[in-house]
Amino acid sequence: MSLPHAILTALLEKPSSGLELTRRFDKSIGYFWSATHQQIYRELGKLERAGQIRALPSAQPTRGQKKEYEVLPAGREELTAWVARSEDPKPVRDPLLLRLRAAGVVGSAGLEVELERHLALHQRQLAQYEAIEARDFPPERQSTEQDRLRHLVLRGGIELETFWTKWLTDALTGLRPGT
Amino acid sequence: MSLPHAILTALLEKPSSGLELTRRFDKSIGYFWSATHQQIYRELGKLERAGQIRALPSAQPTRGQKKEYEVLPAGREELTAWVARSEDPKPVRDPLLLRLRAAGVVGSAGLEVELERHLALHQRQLAQYEAIEARDFPPERQSTEQDRLRHLVLRGGIELETFWTKWLTDALTGLRPGT
DNA sequence: AACTGTTTTGCACCTTGTTGCATAATCGCT
DNA sequence: AGCGATTATGCAACAAGGTGCAAAACAGTT
Numbered sequence: 001m002s003l004p005h006a007i008l009t010a011l012l013e014k015p016s017s018g019l020e021l022t023r024r025f026d027k028s029i030g031y032f033w034s035a036t037h038q039q040i041y042r043e044l045g046k047l048e049r050a051g052q053i054r055a056l057p058s059a060q061p062t063r064g065q066k067k068e069y070e071v072l073p074a075g076r077e078e079l080t081a082w083v084a085r086s087e088d089p090k091p092v093r094d095p096l097l098l099r100l101r102a103a104g105v106v107g108s109a110g111l112e113v114e115l116e117r118h119l120a121l122h123q124r125q126l127a128q129y130e131a132i133e134a135r136d137f138p139p140e141r142q143s144t145e146q147d148r149l150r151h152l153v154l155r156g157g158i159e160l161e162t163f164w165t166k167w168l169t170d171a172l173t174g175l176r177p178g179t
Numbered sequence: 180m181s182l183p184h185a186i187l188t189a190l191l192e193k194p195s196s197g198l199e200l201t202r203r204f205d206k207s208i209g210y211f212w213s214a215t216h217q218q219i220y221r222e223l224g225k226l227e228r229a230g231q232i233r234a235l236p237s238a239q240p241t242r243g244q245k246k247e248y249e250v251l252p253a254g255r256e257e258l259t260a261w262v263a264r265s266e267d268p269k270p271v272r273d274p275l276l277l278r279l280r281a282a283g284v285v286g287s288a289g290l291e292v293e294l295e296r297h298l299a300l301h302q303r304q305l306a307q308y309e310a311i312e313a314r315d316f317p318p319e320r321q322s323t324e325q326d327r328l329r330h331l332v333l334r335g336g337i338e339l340e341t342f343w344t345k346w347l348t349d350a351l352t353g354l355r356p357g358t
Numbered sequence: 359a360a361c362t363g364t365t366t367t368g369c370a371c372c373t374t375g376t377t378g379c380a381t382a383a384t385c386g387c388t
Numbered sequence: 389a390g391c392g393a394t395t396a397t398g399c400a401a402c403a404a405g406g407t408g409c410a411a412a413a414c415a416g417t418t
Contacts, residue, residue, distance in 0.1 A: 002274045003404080009281040019366055032276035036406060041368060065413055066366065076285060083282050084289025087274065089297055092339060095181045095266065097211035097332050102188040103262050104328040106255060110263025118268055146283040152350050153279050160271060163342045171331050182374080198396055218375065220398060244383055245396065 003043050004052075006033045008071055008079045011053060015070040018044055031129075031157055044069060052078055100171070112175055119168040126161035129154060182222050183231075185212045187250055187258045190232060194249040197223055210308075210336055223248060231257055279350070291354055298347040305340035308333060 010016065010024055021044075022037040047053045052075030056068040071079075096118065103111050137151045189195065189203055200223075201216040226232045231254030235247040250258075275297065282290050316330045 001404085002272075002277055005281060006277055009277070009284055012284045017366075018368090029280075030270060032271050032273050032280070034270040034272060037366090038368085038407080039405065041366095045368090079281055080285045080288070083278050083285060083287065084293060086293060086296065089275065089300060089343075091209060091213040092211050092336065093181075093213060094211050094335075096268065097335050098181055098185055098188070099262050100328050100332050100335075101208075101211070102184060102258055104325040105188055105191045106259045106262060108262065108324065108328065109259070114263060114265060117265065121268060145287065148353055149279050149283040149287065152353055153276050155349065156273075156276050156279075156346050157271065159342055159346055163338055164268075167335055167338055170334065174327055174331055180374090196396075197398090215376065216396090217377080217398085220396095221374095224398090 002033060003035055003039060004047055005079055005082050006035065007040065007043055007047065008052065008075050011069055011071045012076065012079070015056065015068055017066050017068050019066075032153060047075065050074075108175060112172065115168055115172055115175070119165060119172070122161050122164040122168065126158065126165060129158045129161060133158065181212060182214055182218060183226055184258055184261050185214065186219065186222055186226065187231065187254050190248055190250045191255065191258070194235065194247055196245050196247050198245075211332065226254065229253075287354060291351065294347055294351055294354070298344060298351070301340050301343040301347065305337065305344060308337045308340060312337065 006025075006029060007021065010021055010029055016024065018037065018041045021040050022035075025033070025035045025040065044053070048055065048069070051072060053069045053071050056070055096115075099111065099114075100108075133151075133154055137147070137154070185204075185208060186200065189200055189208055195203065197216065197220050200219050201214075204212070204214045204219065223232070227234065227248070230251060232248045232250050235249055275294075278290065278293075279287075312330075312333055316326070316333070
């Protein structure tokens with residue numbers, strides 16, 4: 001139940017059309033909440049029907065024609081409430097950990113290549129995040145609360161990727177010696 | 180597409196009935212792949228129809244009566260292949276990071292309590308994992324590959340929870356000073 | 359004006375996960 | 389034998405996410 005809130009956040013940052021939203025989800029927002037254009041259009045429809053957003057009056061209701069949305073007061077209230085809402089963290093659900101466990105039962109043949117592939121992917125992502133941090137958050141210059149919050153989110157991404165690279169490295173060295 | 184493989188792994192470790200599987204998912208397996216009894220029964224049906232598992236002959240096909248399953252050769256082969264299969268890591272999708280971003284737009288009122296609650300939950304989980312590690316993996320005594328793999332999985336859980344407690348602590352101190 | 363490609367929106371369908379409830383066997387108690 | 393709690397399996401309906409494809413508008417080209 002987070003997609004609508006992701007969309008509300010994005011629209012508050014800047015009113016957009018469905019396609020623009022899709023592109024923004026592919027970039028920055030997608031770093032912690034991914035979504036396809038299908039999900040986005042569907043959700044935009046729901047949010048509009050719920051009176052939380054509306055299409056900017058300029059747009060006619062025909063297909064294939066750009067339609068920009070903005071957030072209505074009800075939508076902003078909903079988002080504000082959601083920020084403070086009590087919601088338990090979901091239990092971890094990671095296929096890679098599961099595969100290690102499976103490897104314990106049927107043998108780890110071929111797993112090493114896959115771990116190396118993941119390691120490379122995570123290292124690449126980590127480098128990308130660090131580049132963003134160097135560009136957008138140079139040391140000793142965060143003033144607004146929004147800046148600090150955005151930086152915290154990015155730090156989350158960086159530390160998560162750091163965790164994966166470290167863990168995968170450990171796994172690879174732990175896997176090689178014995179057979 | 181990981182649930183069937185989680186079930187195959189569990190059944191290879193020990194043939195079980197649906198309810199027993201559910202209990203094992205609530206405990207150890209659920210630490211990295213959670214599932215409800217509904218999902219499990221549905222998937223057991225599918226796996227049986229696919230010829231990857233079968234009910235132990237002792238059981239009659241009536242409702243409400245225990246039915247134990249074991250893995251067939253086809254199931255073991257499928258699991259072996261899956262361990263080495265190339266499958267990209269899913270992009271991160273975390274509501275809490277999203278909420279920080281939203282807080283940057285509508286203000287972080289009430290967020291602190293929620294972060295503290297999550298911090299406490301993650302600390303508790305971390306302590307639990309560390310207890311398991313101390314009990315099951317005392318230093319300098321891992322011989323079999325299965326032991327080493329299981330330990331790696333547990334280390335993954337421990338380091339993930341460590342990440343969360345650290346990040347949440349940072350977030351809380353970063354949130355308090357300014358408005 | 360007809361064509362081709364791109365932008366933009368959207369429908370239909372499928373899989374996975376969740377919730378609530380129904381039903382059958384079993385066990386202990388009296 | 390009858391009652392109630394527990395064990396065990398399962399159906400139905402729904403919500404969320406994902407894939408493939410269709411279709412309308414638009415823009416440029418000839």
